[in-house]
Amino acid sequence: LLLYDNVWAPNPRRVRLFLAEKGIEVPRREVDLRNNEHRGDAFTAINALQRVPALELDDGTIITESIAICRYFEELHPEPALFGRGAKERALVEMWQRRIELGLFAPISHVFRHLHPAMAEAEGQQIPAWGEVQKGRALEFLDLFDRHLIGHRFAAGEAFSIADITAHVAIGFMRTARLPWPDHIAHVARWRDEIASRPGMAA
Numbered sequence: 355l356l357l358y359d360n361v362w363a364p365n366p367r368r369v370r371l372f373l374a375e376k377g378i379e380v381p382r383r384e385v386d387l388r389n390n391e392h393r394g395d396a397f398t399a400i401n402a403l404q405r406v407p408a409l410e411l412d413d414g415t416i417i418t419e420s421i422a423i424c425r426y427f428e429e430l431h432p433e434p435a436l437f438g439r440g441a442k443e444r445a446l447v448e449m450w451q452r453r454i455e456l457g458l459f460a461p462i463s464h465v466f467r468h469l470h471p472a473m474a475e476a477e478g479q480q481i482p483a484w485g486e487v488q489k490g491r492a493l494e495f496l497d498l499f500d501r502h503l504i505g506h507r508f509a510a511g512e513a514f515s516i517a518d519i520t521a522h523v524a525i526g527f528m529r530t531a532r533l534p535w536p537d538h539i540a541h542v543a544r545w546r547d548e549i550a551s552r553p554g555m556a557a
């Protein structure tokens with residue numbers, strides 16, 4: 355078993371946090387994104403999409419996509435449940451995980467990719483106007499999430515889940531993306547402080 359990882363990138367971080375919450379240790383190999391190791395032949399043979407994370411199983415199977423990797427470990431190590439328990443909770447976790455990934459994580463990634471000078475070469479063509487539009491989308495979603503958290507302890511209800519991990523990583527990435535924290539979103543701030551205090555969230 356081998357996890358192809360990168361310590362600076364947000365998607366592999368989701369997997370690391372998930373494993374830490376479960377208490378699972380997996381051997382990892384750092385892929386040097388800054389020096390384009392992921393675009394070389396060796397890593398392209400592992401993931402043709404040239405992205406991390408990727409998980410190599412002992413039979414040679416490669417699993418990519420952060421959530422697919424997390425689901426694999428959830429099946430093998432069901433406790434603590436991080437994709438919900440029972441039909442309703444599982445559906446709500448899936449719903450919030452997708453909402454947060456598409457509504458918050460993706461816009462923040464686009465802000466970084468299209469506005470940050472460090473991404474100019476890697477992105478090929480940066481479109482600053484697109485980055486600016488994505489700032490607004492991320493902030494709109496934070497407002498919606500803030501209202502949602504008025505009545506809920508965690509993203510998908512009363513239990514911590516993968517949806518919280520995706521939101522926590524997205525919000526942590528705002529700083530790198532140079533997106534200022536909007537001070538008025540008090541409920542997200544309350545949730546953020548509780549999530550950050552979990553021992554697993556330091557991974």
Ligand SMILES: N[C@@H](CCC(=O)N[C@@H](CS)C(=O)NCC(=O)O)C(=O)O
Pocket residue numbers: 363364365366387392404405406407418419420421476
């Ligand atoms: N949908 C994939 C996204 C993976 C992804 O975009 N990984 C980034 C790091 S956060 C990457 O490898 N980027 C390299 C590049 O864009 O060249 C997942 O959920 O794992």
